[in-house]
Amino acid sequence: MTHYDLVIIGTGSGNSILSPEFADWKTAIVERGTFGGTCLNVGCIPTKMFVHTADLAATPAKSSRYGVDEELTGVRWTDIRDRVFGRIDPIAAGGSTYRRQHADNGNVTVYDGTGRFTGMKELTVTGADGETRVLTADRFVLAAGSRPIVPSVAGLDEVGFQTSDTIMRLDQLPRRLGIIGSGFVAAEFAHVFSSFGVEVTLIARSGLLLRHEDTEIATRYTEVAQQQYDIRLNHDTVRAVRRDDGAVSLEMLSQSGTDELVVDEVLVAVGRRPNSDLLDPGVTGVEVDEAGRVVVDEYQQTAVDGIYALGDLSSKYQLKHVSNHEARVVQHNLLHPDDRIEADHRFVPSAVFSSPQIASVGLTEEEAREQGIRYVVGRAEYAGIAYGWAMEDTTGFAKILADPDTGLLLGAHVIGPQASTVIQPVIQAMSFGLTAPAMARGQYWIHPALPEIIENALLDLKLAEG
Ligand SMILES: Cc1cc2nc3c(=O)[nH]c(=O)nc-3n(C[C@H](O)[C@H](O)[C@H](O)COP(=O)(O)OP(=O)(O)OC[C@H]3O[C@@H](n4cnc5c(N)ncnc54)[C@H](O)[C@@H]3O)c2cc1C
Ligand SMILES: NC(=O)c1ccc[n+]([C@@H]2O[C@H](COP(=O)([O-])OP(=O)(O)OC[C@H]3O[C@@H](n4cnc5c(N)ncnc54)[C@H](O)[C@@H]3O)[C@@H](O)[C@H]2O)c1
Numbered sequence: 001m002t003h004y005d006l007v008i009i010g011t012g013s014g015n016s017i018l019s020p021e022f023a024d025w026k027t028a029i030v031e032r033g034t035f036g037g038t039c040l041n042v043g044c045i046p047t048k049m050f051v052h053t054a055d056l057a058a059t060p061a062k063s064s065r066y067g068v069d070e071e072l073t074g075v076r077w078t079d080i081r082d083r084v085f086g087r088i089d090p091i092a093a094g095g096s097t098y099r100r101q102h103a104d105n106g107n108v109t110v111y112d113g114t115g116r117f118t119g120m121k122e123l124t125v126t127g128a129d130g131e132t133r134v135l136t137a138d139r140f141v142l143a144a145g146s147r148p149i150v151p152s153v154a155g156l157d158e159v160g161f162q163t164s165d166t167i168m169r170l171d172q173l174p175r176r177l178g179i180i181g182s183g184f185v186a187a188e189f190a191h192v193f194s195s196f197g198v199e200v201t202l203i204a205r206s207g208l209l210l211r212h213e214d215t216e217i218a219t220r221y222t223e224v225a226q227q228q229y230d231i232r233l234n235h236d237t238v239r240a241v242r243r244d245d246g247a248v249s250l251e252m253l254s255q256s257g258t259d260e261l262v263v264d265e266v267l268v269a270v271g272r273r274p275n276s277d278l279l280d281p282g283v284t285g286v287e288v289d290e291a292g293r294v295v296v297d298e299y300q301q302t303a304v305d306g307i308y309a310l311g312d313l314s315s316k317y318q319l320k321h322v323s324n325h326e327a328r329v330v331q332h333n334l335l336h337p338d339d340r341i342e343a344d345h346r347f348v349p350s351a352v353f354s355s356p357q358i359a360s361v362g363l364t365e366e367e368a369r370e371q372g373i374r375y376v377v378g379r380a381e382y383a384g385i386a387y388g389w390a391m392e393d394t395t396g397f398a399k400i401l402a403d404p405d406t407g408l409l410l411g412a413h414v415i416g417p418q419a420s421t422v423i424q425p426v427i428q429a430m431s432f433g434l435t436a437p438a439m440a441r442g443q444y445w446i447h448p449a450l451p452e453i454i455e456n457a458l459l460d461l462k463l464a465e466g
Contacts, residue, residue, distance in 0.1 A: 005027060
């Protein structure tokens with residue numbers, strides 16, 4: 001048994017905690033998978049490298065309307081894949097080597113294996129070879145993340161399936177891809193694989209894709225997606241069968257009866273669950289809610305003094321900018337126990353890097369209504385701004401919700417080109433308490449750039465006089 005000042009479980013955002021200020025702490029970091037966690041290895045970074053490549057591959061099909069005739073003459077899948085992982089894999093390996101070997105980390109021990117609590121502030125780490133080591137510590141940081149949920153579909157295990165962890169490393173592109181799910185992962189991979197020439201079918205249980213978004217945005221996305229992919233709405237996948245020709249048949253139930261889809265690969269994208277079951281934090285007195293999330297207070301501390309948690313393991317926001325923010329809060333609170341800071345979850349933005357992109361911050365119209373919050377809505381279309389004309393955009397728009405009396409912003413939702421970038425000034429305005437009129441007229445808006453859509457939506461708000 002070895003005792004530490006601090007043990008961190010998980011090398012995603014957890015790895016960023018160990019700054020030089022911890023140089024005289026005896027610390028350990030435990031990792032069961034690839035060093036660097038989800039975002040670097042199988043999440044944000046590789047997906048966006050594929051998305052950018054997909055944007056390029058999709059351009060020729062759209063170019064003739066501008067009088068430019070382009071042709072996509074090839075998609076070299078293994079070159080695309082190897083460029084992405086040729087960049088990422090060395091970063092993960094370098095991060096691991098740095099923690100294990102660099103002089104900066106003389107106080108850090110890296111343990112490869114799965115950590116599981118076996119007593120009060122006692123963690124047993126089991127390596128791939130079955131060898132176990134017991135670590136005790138004064139403080140722990142639980143940063144063990146989440147993993148893809150596999151839906152209970154009869155025969156799925158037997159036919160085999162991909163998740164976001166595996167699909168980016170395929171050896172060859174499938175001809176037909178069936179995606180079970182209709183959230184972030186489904187929308188981004190539909191864009192990627194369809195742009196590379198794969199026949200993509202999305203199977204959604206509900207009547208709307210991306211239904212966590214503002215309904216107007218989700219409705220527009222669903223309409224646009226129906227032009228791009230085969231979409232089966234209100235379909236429940238009930239069985240998967242391997243056919244004699246090697247393809248997979250997915251059997252579905254819908255309101256109108258049964259349906260069948262034949263594909264070469266199946267991507268499962270129905271959400272992610274926190275890895276709390278692997279960690280068994282109840283043994284050390286840490287509470288877990290019914291969704292499997294570790295319960296934390298405003299300081300990111302669990303029910304146990306000195307045990308903090310962050311990121312996908314404990315947060316309802318499964319987003320890297322949130323896990324990074326929470327890691328900074330935990331880092332501060334470990335170093336300054338008498339002057340702790342609170343995590344700020346007031347205005348958490350998100351973006352789906354789909355085609356078209358979607359970005360969102362604050363309340364949706366449905367949430368404002370449910371919560372009885374008074375609001376007005378300002379709208380603007382990409383087709384109504386000069387750069388939108390240049391792009392010939394016909395489907396994108398922005399909507400902004402504001403308090404009619406104070407003019408303070410309540411939420412913003414954008415669907416269209418570069419939505420993930422266009423929304424940033426609204427996030428800033430909400431975070432710093434800027435009102436809509438002050439934001440619209442208190443600064444220049446570069447003409448004719450895409451953020452003019454935000455300026456127009458702000459000017460469209462009908463606020464109370466005075
Ligand atoms: C396909 C995909 C695309 C995404 N794209 C975006 C995006 O564009 N923008 C965005 O903001 N977010 C995105 N996300 C979400 C983002 O990746 C996560 O929110 C973020 O990485 C969570 O970080 P974390 O530190 O909480 O967990 P992780 O990075 O998952 O780290 C947890 C680590 O703990 C290890 N671990 C788990 N259990 C144990 C145990 N018992 N013992 C030892 N080690 C353990 C795991 O192996 C893992 O390495 C994406 C996610 C996916 C899946
Ligand atoms: N750009 C980004 O920031 C980004 C990209 C990818 C993933 N992520 C993060 O990863 C998380 C996981 O992504 P995801 O797309 O897997 O989850 P998600 O929660 O975004 O969407 C899952 C979808 O699957 C549906 N679903 C649930 N069970 C189902 C079942 N049995 N059959 C069919 N459909 C079912 C849900 O109704 C939901 O629409 C996201 O919530 C997000 O936080 C973020």
